[in-house]
Amino acid sequence: MKLRSPEQLGRAFNLFWFGKSVSNVGDRVTVFVVPTLMIFVLHASAFQVGVVAMAQYLGIPLLGPVAGVLVDRWDKRRTLIACDLVRLAAVAVIPVAYWLDLLSTPLLFCCVAAVSGATIFFNVGYLVAVPAVVEQPHLVRAYSRLEGSGSVAEVSGPSIAAALYAALGAASLLVDAASYLVSAVCFRWMRPWGQPTVAQGSVWQRLTLGFRLNWQDPVLRRVVLAAVTLNSGGPVFVTVMPVLAYRGLGVTVGVYGAAMSTAAVGALLGALVAPKIGERLGIGRTLAWALLLHCLVGLGVLAAPALPSGLVIAATMGCYGFFMSCINVCSAPARQSRMSAQHQGVMHAAFRTATWGVIPLAALAGGLAVSLLTGPLGVLDAARWTMVGGTLLAACSFLPALGIQSRMDADLPKAVDRIAGPAQDGGSAQADGAAEAGGPAEAGGPAEAGGPAEAGGPAEAGGPAEGAGPAGAGGPAEPAEVVK
Numbered sequence: 001m002k003l004r005s006p007e008q009l010g011r012a013f014n015l016f017w018f019g020k021s022v023s024n025v026g027d028r029v030t031v032f033v034v035p036t037l038m039i040f041v042l043h044a045s046a047f048q049v050g051v052v053a054m055a056q057y058l059g060i061p062l063l064g065p066v067a068g069v070l071v072d073r074w075d076k077r078r079t080l081i082a083c084d085l086v087r088l089a090a091v092a093v094i095p096v097a098y099w100l101d102l103l104s105t106p107l108l109f110c111c112v113a114a115v116s117g118a119t120i121f122f123n124v125g126y127l128v129a130v131p132a133v134v135e136q137p138h139l140v141r142a143y144s145r146l147e148g149s150g151s152v153a154e155v156s157g158p159s160i161a162a163a164l165y166a167a168l169g170a171a172s173l174l175v176d177a178a179s180y181l182v183s184a185v186c187f188r189w190m191r192p193w194g195q196p197t198v199a200q201g202s203v204w205q206r207l208t209l210g211f212r213l214n215w216q217d218p219v220l221r222r223v224v225l226a227a228v229t230l231n232s233g234g235p236v237f238v239t240v241m242p243v244l245a246y247r248g249l250g251v252t253v254g255v256y257g258a259a260m261s262t263a264a265v266g267a268l269l270g271a272l273v274a275p276k277i278g279e280r281l282g283i284g285r286t287l288a289w290a291l292l293l294h295c296l297v298g299l300g301v302l303a304a305p306a307l308p309s310g311l312v313i314a315a316t317m318g319c320y321g322f323f324m325s326c327i328n329v330c331s332a333p334a335r336q337s338r339m340s341a342q343h344q345g346v347m348h349a350a351f352r353t354a355t356w357g358v359i360p361l362a363a364l365a366g367g368l369a370v371s372l373l374t375g376p377l378g379v380l381d382a383a384r385w386t387m388v389g390g391t392l393l394a395a396c397s398f399l400p401a402l403g404i405q406s407r408m409d410a411d412l413p414k415a416v417d418r419i420a421g422p423a424q425d426g427g428s429a430q431a432d433g434a435a436e437a438g439g440p441a442e443a444g445g446p447a448e449a450g451g452p453a454e455a456g457g458p459a460e461a462g463g464p465a466e467g468a469g470p471a472g473a474g475g476p477a478e479p480a481e482v483v484k
Helices: 011-040 046-055 059-073 076-099 105-133 136-189 203-216 218-248 253-281 283-303 309-336 341-356 359-377 379-395 404-410 416-423
Strands: none
Touching (some): 011 105, 011 136, 011 253, 046 218, 046 379, 059 105, 059 203, 059 341, 059 359, 076 105, 203 341, 218 309, 218 359, 253 309, 283 309, 283 379, 283 404, 359 379
16 A cells, blocks of 8 residues: 655645644633633632633543443544534633623533533544544654644644733633634545444443453553543642632733743644654653653742742743653554554543543642632642642652553553453454554554654554643643643
């Protein structure tokens, strides 16, 4: 089969890339504007900010497992379009409610939760979309471009959001609503892909299968443990950051927006250099050190207000974003190399449920801790020490990640179908010679043990949790991630 050059990944990917990139810019606006509205318009407490931050992830433990099963059975391109339209409507409700003098914390909670629910289904389809439209040897190149464009959106997003909020107030959220429309149109223009997969077994069997496959694989098991630990502390840092900036340090909206943009500058640099770092150190080793350094640099916020607050936030978040991007770039293709096309949906959903399911509690705990500590310590110290506690907890993710590289060096990855076979009422898993909708070219195709992506080559197994933690730029990871 003739492969495309790395520079030309095809019209389908370019449409996907453009739609996702535009949506990323809109997301940055909402992530910035919602807590700003709560603090300056609703005069919300730190606990209320934490509650709404919790809503960003509340659907993960509730919908995450079933999302993978359902998306496997649905047309994935149409699923992405429907998710974009649901998110458009949910975001558009916020400025309308503001104009009608109906805006409240419960309403924001409901709108954010609706966006979160649709995003869960979107992200499962999103992770399947890339290998469906990009050939296997170019997956790392494709994910690097997606991560890079996401980082560019984060570079410009906070500054754009601050300017839009200053000019338009709550109406700035209509930019995000419009971005979802652009994304949906791009997916509509793509050639059909992602047809429903006929899966063996009942819904319950498929649900439990996803968790078993993630746990039985020794590399994925370590990734799950590392990501759960990271997401138990990282969201505390992200949730409390606007409270620290606005109320503790007295930073203005404009300065905060500019400072947060440096997180995305760091993330962009990370997306560019992560493949080279991984090639030199090994994917597993790169993961472990990126997790540790991503957390420890957050302690830089303690330098404020002794040093200029805007500069401290900018420097801290720039480094924070760099290491977060290193984590994200390596993760998705690495994990997919250990998944068969038949089971991608349930494995991605189970992984996200296990690793992101702790985020709502972490976000709520961060807001609650600041509220409880503000009386005896004052808002500045309450926010600072809460962020320190969350950061040190997240840094423990380094420990389970330490064993990934040695495991990769010791074992060549096994096809996931071998693991899945006995899990389905005695039925044997079928080896997927060619990728089904959204799957890699070989079922569970072997990842190269120890070495990372060559230019355009697939990353080795053992990458971290894709979108393992909240994005450095003050909001949820869009798988990129996380990711976004």
